[in-house]
Amino acid sequence: MIPREIENLSVTFEEKTPQEIIDWDVETFCPDNAMSSSFQTHSVPLLHMVGQIEPNMRIYFTNTSFNFWDTLMFREQLESIWNLNIVDLRAEDSWRIFLRRFGRDLYTQDPDLCCFVHKVQPMQGALAGVKAWITGIRRDQNAHSSKAKILENQKNGLLKINPILNWGRRDIWRNIQEYDLPEHPLLKKGYTSIGCVPCTRRVIPGDGARSGHWQGMGKTEFGLHTEMFELKGSSPFEVIADFTSGQQDEDGGR
Numbered sequence: 001m002i003p004r005e006i007e008n009l010s011v012t013f014e015e016k017t018p019q020e021i022i023d024w025d026v027e028t029f030c031p032d033n034a035m036s037s038s039f040q041t042h043s044v045p046l047l048h049m050v051g052q053i054e055p056n057m058r059i060y061f062t063n064t065s066f067n068f069w070d071t072l073m074f075r076e077q078l079e080s081i082w083n084l085n086i087v088d089l090r091a092e093d094s095w096r097i098f099l100r101r102f103g104r105d106l107y108t109q110d111p112d113l114c115c116f117v118h119k120v121q122p123m124q125g126a127l128a129g130v131k132a133w134i135t136g137i138r139r140d141q142n143a144h145s146s147k148a149k150i151l152e153n154q155k156n157g158l159l160k161i162n163p164i165l166n167w168g169r170r171d172i173w174r175n176i177q178e179y180d181l182p183e184h185p186l187l188k189k190g191y192t193s194i195g196c197v198p199c200t201r202r203v204i205p206g207d208g209a210r211s212g213h214w215q216g217m218g219k220t221e222f223g224l225h226t227e228m229f230e231l232k233g234s235s236p237f238e239v240i241a242d243f244t245s246g247q248q249d250e251d252g253g254r
């Protein structure tokens with residue numbers, strides 16, 4: 001599809017339901033399509049829809065080795081009740097030696113590099129094999145997603161599809177109640193948005209839902225939906241060089 005067609009369709013989709021947008025994705029791209037999910041409570045409505053419409057669709061989950069046990073159990077639960085086709089993604093083998101040496105606390109030394117190695121690069125590799133990628137981002141989540149479109153062409157030609165972009169938290173909860181969907185077990189313990197264990201804290205009532213991520217680290221995004229997703233680097237050496245030069249730029253070359 002040419003960029004103008006995608007732009008026009010994206011505008012049309014602003015008036016469509018998430019199910020209609022997923023239907024279009026399946027009719028147009030199946031089997032060259034996939035979804036990604038972090039398996040949180042707010043992920044559940046979209047997982048449920050995809051499971052109902054096309055249970056064979058690949059659902060990519062980044063298994064960083066730092067996930068909460070509760071998230072892994074919740075992933076198993078949803079896979080089993082809806083017969084989902086979940087694919088675990090892990091850091092590429094080429095990082096093995098580096099991670100053996102630095103992996104245990106890379107999240108404190110360089111959380112951006114840690115997210116790139118464990119989340120962004122594995123997702124880049126998996127999505128290189130498909131034409132369309134369904135995500136669960138919403139405009140109400142943060143400043144970056146507030147500017148997103150329902151259909152977005154990536155630089156590498158991959159089409160990113162955001163079916164619940166227009167939903168708010170109320171829509172998520174309305175859908176959960178309507179279909180009696182399960183909740184992530186940590187939600188009731190005060191974890192409103194869940195990443196990896198070392199980088200996630202309980203949220204104090206009144207603070208933003210995502211305020212429990214990377215407290216005091218000056219980081220707000222994993223990188224799957226930011227400019228970091230455009231970063232390339234075929235070897236650990238190249239990737240580390242890129243990140244090091246980026247930090248030097250921020251430090252004024254010190």
Ligand code: SF4
Nearest residue numbers: 107111114115196199
């Ligand atoms: S969320 Fe934390 S532990 Fe998980 S990949 Fe990112 S920096 Fe590493």
